[in-house]
Amino acid sequence: MSNIYLSHNNIVSAYGFDSASAVDSIKNEVSGLSLVDDSKILPNPFYSSLIAQDNLSKAFQKLNPQEDYTRLEQILLVSLANTLKESGLELTDRVGLIVSTTKGNIDVLDADNPFDQNRAYLSELGKKIETFFGFKNEAIVLSNACVSGVLALAVAKRFIHQKRYDHVFVVAGDLVSQFILTGFNSFQALSELPCRPFCKTRAGINIGEVGCSVLVTKDEDHLVNESVRIIGEASCNDANHISGPSRTGEGLYRSVVSAMNQANIEAEAIDYISAHGTATMFNDEMEAIAFNRAYLQDTPLNSLKGYFGHTLGASGLLETIIGMYSLHSNTLFASLGFQELGVSQPLNIITETTAKESSIFLKTASGFGGCNTAAIFQKVNS
Amino acid sequence: MSTPGYHIKSYCHISNGKISKNGEVLFSDDSEEFPAFIKAAYKHFETDYSKFFKMDNLSKLAFMGAEVLLKDNNEENTALVLSNSASSLDTDRKHQDAISDQSGAYASPAVFVYTLPNICMGEISIRHKLYSENSFFIFAEFNPHLLSDYANDLLETGKANEVLCGWVDYDKGKYDAFLYVIAKKGLLPFDTGELTKLYRTK
Numbered sequence: 001m002s003n004i005y006l007s008h009n010n011i012v013s014a015y016g017f018d019s020a021s022a023v024d025s026i027k028n029e030v031s032g033l034s035l036v037d038d039s040k041i042l043p044n045p046f047y048s049s050l051i052a053q054d055n056l057s058k059a060f061q062k063l064n065p066q067e068d069y070t071r072l073e074q075i076l077l078v079s080l081a082n083t084l085k086e087s088g089l090e091l092t093d094r095v096g097l098i099v100s101t102t103k104g105n106i107d108v109l110d111a112d113n114p115f116d117q118n119r120a121y122l123s124e125l126g127k128k129i130e131t132f133f134g135f136k137n138e139a140i141v142l143s144n145a146c147v148s149g150v151l152a153l154a155v156a157k158r159f160i161h162q163k164r165y166d167h168v169f170v171v172a173g174d175l176v177s178q179f180i181l182t183g184f185n186s187f188q189a190l191s192e193l194p195c196r197p198f199c200k201t202r203a204g205i206n207i208g209e210v211g212c213s214v215l216v217t218k219d220e221d222h223l224v225n226e227s228v229r230i231i232g233e234a235s236c237n238d239a240n241h242i243s244g245p246s247r248t249g250e251g252l253y254r255s256v257v258s259a260m261n262q263a264n265i266e267a268e269a270i271d272y273i274s275a276h277g278t279a280t281m282f283n284d285e286m287e288a289i290a291f292n293r294a295y296l297q298d299t300p301l302n303s304l305k306g307y308f309g310h311t312l313g314a315s316g317l318l319e320t321i322i323g324m325y326s327l328h329s330n331t332l333f334a335s336l337g338f339q340e341l342g343v344s345q346p347l348n349i350i351t352e353t354t355a356k357e358s359s360i361f362l363k364t365a366s367g368f369g370g371c372n373t374a375a376i377f378q379k380v381n382s
Numbered sequence: 383m384s385t386p387g388y389h390i391k392s393y394c395h396i397s398n399g400k401i402s403k404n405g406e407v408l409f410s411d412d413s414e415e416f417p418a419f420i421k422a423a424y425k426h427f428e429t430d431y432s433k434f435f436k437m438d439n440l441s442k443l444a445f446m447g448a449e450v451l452l453k454d455n456n457e458e459n460t461a462l463v464l465s466n467s468a469s470s471l472d473t474d475r476k477h478q479d480a481i482s483d484q485s486g487a488y489a490s491p492a493v494f495v496y497t498l499p500n501i502c503m504g505e506i507s508i509r510h511k512l513y514s515e516n517s518f519f520i521f522a523e524f525n526p527h528l529l530s531d532y533a534n535d536l537l538e539t540g541k542a543n544e545v546l547c548g549w550v551d552y553d554k555g556k557y558d559a560f561l562y563v564i565a566k567k568g569l570l571p572f573d574t575g576e577l578t579k580l581y582r583t584k
Contacts, residue, residue, distance in 0.1 A: 109478040122520040141520035143469055144500045155525050158535040183482045185492035235509040235515045243495045254513055369504030371516050
């Protein structure tokens with residue numbers, strides 16, 4: 001099988017408008033979460049990480065837009081414009097576009113939103129991004145709950161492997177909206193404080209927002225210093241419950257084993273795990289069981305939700321990009337918010353930013369519908 | 383473009399008050415509304431599965447299509463690769479209506495969980511004990527080329543032995559499902575031209 005890589009990348013987040021601003025803050029263990037008081041979203045204040053609208057508008061105007069774009073479209077366009085520019089790739093018919101999102105422009109369903117409700121159709125969102133940059137191929141929208149961002153990388157790899165494309169740009173994002181917050185609140189899944197993945201005192205999720213993008217390519221001439229090769233990936237369903245994680249971690253365990261088999265590596269070869277770690281009681285417990293079943297209990301592990309919150313359809317891609325920089329800088333980033341292990345199985349949680357020679361990392365995600373994805377990445381430049 | 387070695391094992395249409403398998407109508411009903419139609423289909427096929435009644439319209443549609451195709455299927459490693467145009471907007475609008483007043487006090491977890499299109503694949507996975515690959519794509523219209531590429535990759539890399547593919551769309555009371563199973567042996571060559579033809583023949 002030919003080699004397929006992740007290359008140029010960008011993160012638009014509360015930290016700033018490039019990957020470096022996010023990585024630098026994480027290295028210094030600075031959270032992007034803050035208390036938000038917006039009664040249009042939730043009656044009570046909640047912790048979140050939001051992209052500043054005034055900075056977003058300024059960055060977006062530089063792209064010289066010819067019509068009005070929604071907030072999510074602006075976030076995705078700003079991120080992808082940066083990655084496209086850095087890559088210098090010409091958009092031929094060999095270049096694909098994947099948009100990863102769970103809810104897209106869901107805020108247009110609100111009667112107060114000025115945009116037409118048809119903007120909520122995800123293919124409309126795909127079309128807006130595709131035509132803005134002049135992609136020659138129809139945007140492929142992937143909407144697979146909270147595994148979308150990492151599954152999108154597997155999807156990009158598979159389309160390149162099938163020779164449909166030589167390069168694929170993946171862009172991912174979801175908004176912090178009343179729609180999402182009231183939904184998670186109805187599940188009593190929201191934490192009133194900054195989240196604490198895998199900690200004894202964890203009390204639920206924070207929802208955050210980012211836009212991020214990456215070039216997936218088979219071409220070694222288009223790599224960057226932090227590039228990684230995708231060496232294994234798999235998705236397995238729990239076949240158990242549509243909203244509750246499996247008690248045996250079945251789908252996640254099977255995903256991790258299947259990805260390791262494809263990568264042809266044993267558990268010992270993995271230097272670092274970027275877990276999903278939403279900080280709900282049941283999710284983190286499920287992950288601990290799955291990682292133990294896969295003999296990964298001693299592998300250094302973090303959740304990045306303490307920095308960004310859960311960024312839904314973007315989270316898997318966002319956390320993969322951070323993982324690329326973690327490998328490149330040979331640095332394990334602290335799992336922010338963690339104090340004392342609060343799951344029934346042992347895990348090696350990274351408690352402070354640590355130097356460690358690393359070459360392979362595992363990214364996992366799990367979501368509603370019983371879906372799970374695992375992907376394994378290997379550093380290109382050592 | 384056809385893929386050597388693989389076939390369309392079976393296919394199913396659900397639209398306009400009819401359910402057919404491999405071109406043969408198995409059930410038809412005069413109910414004008416989808417909920418009545420799909421409930422009648424549930425009874426006709428003697429489906430004994432109480433979770434069905436908790437599902438949203440999109441999940442009921444996908445579930446019945448999978449019932450028709452997977453009922454006697456023994457292949458455990460059957461991946462699910464589904465697509466549509468309207469995502470979960472039918473249920474999204476219900477959640478939006480519930481939260482429009484009272485600052486979200488009326489939001490229901492039983493509704494909110496269905497505001498994702500991939501939930502219907504979770505329902506099928508639970509029903510048929512499929513611990514397999516799931517992907518849900520949104521396209522403006524049925525796209526057999528991309529679905530076939532993706533199915534091919536799952537089959538070639540051994541991630542799946544069979545793939546349940548297709549289109550399952552529910553929007554503003556209109557429903558349209560075309561599902562098919564790709565396998566080593568089957569009725570018809572696995573060919574995007576053939577799929578386009580079958581999709582249009584309702």
